[in-house]
Amino acid sequence: MKRGAPVALLAIGMTLVVATRGIDLSVGTVIAISGAVGAATIANGYGLVPALVTAIAAGLAAGLFNGILVAFIGIQPIVATLILMISGRGIAQLITEGRILTFNLPSFAFLGSGDFLGIPVPVWIWVLAAALVIFLVRRTALGLLIEAIGVNRKASALAGVNARVLLIAVYMASGFCAALAGIIITADIRGADANNAGLWLELDAVLATVIGGNSLLGGRFSISAAVIGAMIIQTIDTGILLAGFPSEYNLVIKAVLVVIILVLQSPNITGDLKFLRQNLFGGRAKAAARQEAGK
């Protein structure tokens, strides 16, 4: 549960972006940037609150940048966020001057490896973030408007939805979630590793979103399902580590398990299974029904 916190947080933001028929590939890099910014703030002698504020501000700024590229300039989301995915790691390295920036601040480290009421703090963070986002999108019209953009942006704009502002908002939400994940990762190892923090995590986040049953083509979405998807991925990862296979097999095993999960979920396969079941067990009843109809 605790190890899955970064991917779960990313999956929350990613689900919102995906619901608008977008994708945010930059989240892994945003983790590195916000972690580096937070660690640099502490290294310069500031306390917990300034570190959190600057780290989250970095995430929001990254989201704003992505959102403007997508909403106003009209660049395809995959390309727009790719820009930051590639270049952002350089920014993070500039901040840490290419080394692992270590710091010693127990209150910040607490966010990564502490416990509150017997539950690890990272788990609190992602559960609260998920609850907040679910509340916002389901108790207000926000979720519906986001889905509307994903289904048909032009039509929703004509219907009076302010698509641009909403798009920027979802990318900023994604940046915010990535910043939280960056804080957790950085606090966990008490150092900002600009080269490796969050590396390839954006792909795990997309995977979690898809395992949760969300379509990359936008529209209907479920945050809780995406978070469950993230937990499934983490269970697989931890399970592989505990099982003690040689490391060469890690990725193969993961791939096989993910394929199995996706196949079980696929609407086509589910349809086929239902068809088979009906033919095997309900064959006689159907034949009788057909005879009835024939009469």
Add this chain to the structure above:
Amino acid sequence: MKSILLAGVAAFTFAAAAASAQTVGFSQIGSESGWRAAETTLTKQQAEERGIDLKFSDAQQKQENQIAAIRAFVAQGVDAILLAPVVATGWDSALEEAKDAEIPVVLLDRSVDSSDDLYLTAVGSNLVHEGEVAGEWLVETVGGEPCRVVELQGTTGSSPAIDRATGFRNSLDGHGNLEIVRSQTGDFTRSQGKEVMESFLQAENGGADICALYAHNDDMAVGAIQAIKEAGLKPGDDILIVAIDAVPDYFQAMAAGEANATVELTPNMAGPAFDALEAYWADGTIPPKFIQTESALYTQADDPQGEFERRKGLGY
């Protein structure tokens, strides 16, 4: 630009002061890691100590920049060239030009697949040997006691990961009391080192069954130390820790008694290179084609706090 100007001025005044000083061109890959930054710093220090006029060129990870630098060094008529090649192939023509100009070339820390009469010598570390030194330390420290060892490997398939694993096993061979019970990749990173160590601890009875940890680099060990502390055990005491690289953060952990030993991958490749060059300039001594740098072992007895102070300014 400013630094180039400064370097130029420094070179000029230096040449005026000691007309007989040797000039060496150094084509460095770039500064992709802390280790490489430390290598650059140490090369400059070594050159200054020996009164060698060093012309430094940063290739920013591009081979064409390195080839251009070699040609520039040849045109300037330097006395030797140090080259840390970014890739292994494609050096033939540049090295031939240096050879035709009778300028010796010394390769640092990486090798090339050109014919070996095109360069004077190569200086580098032996990765298998590093693993062996780490293994020998553990064998001696544990003595005859039974010991279950867990291993944090480097990136799967990379040559340091393969060679450091092989060397360690070579040393453990014939000591039946030491057994590697779990081995998993931590990708050379601190966060993966921590995560994998957590799973080791969980799988091995909360860590009670683990006697020692061998990590293929210091960063993974630093992550693992945190995992061990959070599991309520004392790293360096309940679990012996040995790693490779000798980076400043690890010395800090050793000074705090949380780690036991590390094997140095020295960033001082230039020292042996200049030694070989000075002998060559003096009486034409031809060095062996490969000069293996020392893989020194550092333990808690070697003043870890002092080593940390010494290293932290090198740019790691």
